[in-house]
Amino acid sequence: MLYHAYELNHAALAPLREAVEFNKRYLESPYNPASYTLFGRTAAAACDLFESMTRRYSKPLWGLNSTLVGDIEIAVQERVIWEKPFCRLLHFERSREGLAKAHGKAGWTHPRLLLVAPLSGHYATLLRGTVDAFLSEYEVYVTEWTDAREVPLSEGRFDLNDYIDYIIEMIEVLGPDIHIISICQPGPPVLAAVAVMSEQDNESLPSTMTFMGSPIDTRLSPTTPNKIAMERSFDWFKDNMIYTVPWPNKGIMRRVYPGFLQLSGFITMNQDRHVTAHNKYFEHLVEGDCDSAQRHRDFYNEYLAVLDLTEEFYLQTISDIFQEHRLPKGEFMHRGQLVQPSKITKVGLMTIEGENDDISGIGQTQAAHTLCVNIPQESQLDYIQTGVGHYGVFSGRRFRANVKPKIEDFMLKHFDVKRENHFQKANEPLFFSKTNGHL
Known part of the structure; x- marks a missing residue:
């Protein structure tokens, strides 16, 4: 039932995520005077943080399209x-x-x-x-x-x-x-x-x-x-860590150890570090420190993408x-x-x-x-x-x-x-x- 609850929660939050994303784009628009105020930047940062913490992260792209051999750039496929x-x-x-x-x-x-x-x-x-x-x-x-x-x-x-x-x-x-x-x-x-x-x-x-x-x-x-x-x-792991894949996934009815369970375990082990990282991310967004914010996104886009x-x-x-x-x-x-x-x-x-x-x-x-x-x-x-x-x-x-x-x-x-x-x-x-x- 846990996996079904996870999917239901993701689906239930979808409309709210869409609304928050719309508000974020509105608050960040250069045509919106509020985007130049502390209140506007803070509200936009809050929307960004909510969206990033509630969405599902898909498999990242490799993005390795070239490499350097000596000083020659070579295409990679x-x-x-x-x-x-x-x-x-x-x-x-x-x-x-x-x-x-x-x-x-x-x-x-x-x-x-x-x-x-x-x-x-x-x-x-x-x-x-x-x-x-x-x-x-x-x-x-x-x-x-x-x-x-x-x-x-x-x-x-x-x-x-x-x-x-x-x-x-x-x-x-x-x-x-x-x-x-x-x-x-x-x-x-x-x-x-x-x-x-x-x-x-x-x-x-x-x-x-x-x-x-x-x-x-x-x-x-x-x-x-x-x-x-x-x-x-061993029976504890079998009874508490294994769940059935629900619809609409292709592997429906397959018994798995969900990736989100392992991820929650890793986050719990270093909870203070992750809380601090997200607090700093919020501050970077408010301050307009785009480079630091992007480094945070790059790390968590990878870290939060999990598989079963x-x-x-x-x-x-x-x-x-x-x-x-x-x-x-x-x-x-x-x-x-x-x-x-x-x-x-x-x-x-x-x-x-x-x-x-x-x-x-x-x-x-x-x-x-x-x-x-x-x-x-x-x-x-x-x-x-x-x-x-x-x-x-x-x-x-x-x-x-x-x-x-x-x-x-x-x-x-x-x-x-x-x-x-x-x-x-x-x-x-x-x-x-x-x-x-x-x-």
């Missing part, structure tokens, strides 16, 4: 190269002509990088800054997970086993020697996928895998979300990753097969953690090194970035200045070649899809 009901693989394809111009000759391209976005409530566009940082020097691919409320019930279930299968298929589509960066939630399933591929001696094994702020072993330095997962029973997770995926993650700790205990199963990270021998391993991470504590990501005992030491690296929290590990100033160079150096060192020899010829296929059999 989003292209879907693999797709299934619950995910699609997006390639940020850069102009070949632009690359040829930047490098002074045709026939060269950059290494390939797969960013595995978290499926934990926010859209993959949360990694916009991460993608942008790598675009100038890499062929970047990103997993775009689908909002479960938009997937018809006829498309079937999606659990943690399906997630691992999706990862393996996407790696096979891209072919061998790609670099994988797993950000937060995907850590355990990506590690499991690479372990399964290693045991099968899959020819599409990646060259390196990097885990950033991932819950590999949540028994180490448990954070507030980890403690909540342990304090409550399927019941089976959410509950299996709670049980296997956060309560039973099956992966670090050596008990994690995939399709009846024991997942053994010790089978990984040819893939470089890097782990990155934030000093102030309040989602994945120090040591949780490092645990991957303990599990991957047969990866040579020279092919492993652990790095802790000081002065950042969870999001600072993969975005922001310190990510660009400190974390990104560490990742690049590690990937190049694992190949033991110079950067200029790390390129491929552009006339070779960038990927081969075993799903549809075309180049």
Whole structure:
């Protein structure tokens, strides 16, 4: 009933939002003398704040239309190269002509990088800054997970086993020697996928895998979300966190963990910070500080856009990753097969953690090194970035200045070649899809 109440509340407020939006435009009009008064600016700011706090935020656009290679601006186009009901693989394809111009000759391209976005409530566009940082020097691919409320019930279930299968298929589509960066939630399933591929001696094994702020072993330095997962029973999560998608969504009748529930939890954890941010936003609007107001909008347009997770995926993650700790205990199963990270021998391993991470504590990501005992030491690296929290590990100033160079150096060192020899010829296929059999 909670999901139905959420939809009903959204629909009931729609006429009021329209009226408030009309009043806002009227109060801000340069032809309205009131717009130049303190009263007019305050009233317009109040309307803006009401509208922003009551509307539903849709999936943001990537907005990455170009990148700089050296001092040459190169066009970038989003292209879907693999797709299934619950995910699609997006390639940020850069102009070949632009690359040829930047490098002074045709026939060269950059290494390939797969960013595995978290499926934990926010859209993959949360990694916009991460993608942008790598675009100038890499062929970047990103997993775009689908909002479960938009997937018809006829498309079937999606659990943690399906997630691992999706990862393996996407790696096979891209072919061998790609670099994988797993950000937060995907850590355990990506590690499991690479372990399964290693045991099968899959020819599409990646060259390196990097885990950033991932819950590999949540028994180490448990954070507030980890403690909540342990304090409550599995049945509590099943009874209180799972709801049925109502009409008019495409996924009507699908059982999900609603994104708005997770969002409310995150906001509650940092309630004072969000209240302060909105108070300052109101003040910026009244003062006419457009730049500060726009920065607030940009952040919350992303932060408040959430998606639903399927019941089976959410509950299996709670049980296997956060309560039973099956992966670090050596008990994690995939399709009846024991997942053994010790089978990984040819893939470089890097782990990155934030000093102030309040989602994945120090040591949780490092645990991957303990599990991957047969990866040579020279092919492993652990790095802790000081002065950042969870999001600072993969975005922001310190990510660009400190974390990104560490990742690049590690990937190049694992190949033991110079950067200029790390390129491929552009006339070779960038990927081969075993799903549809075309180049």
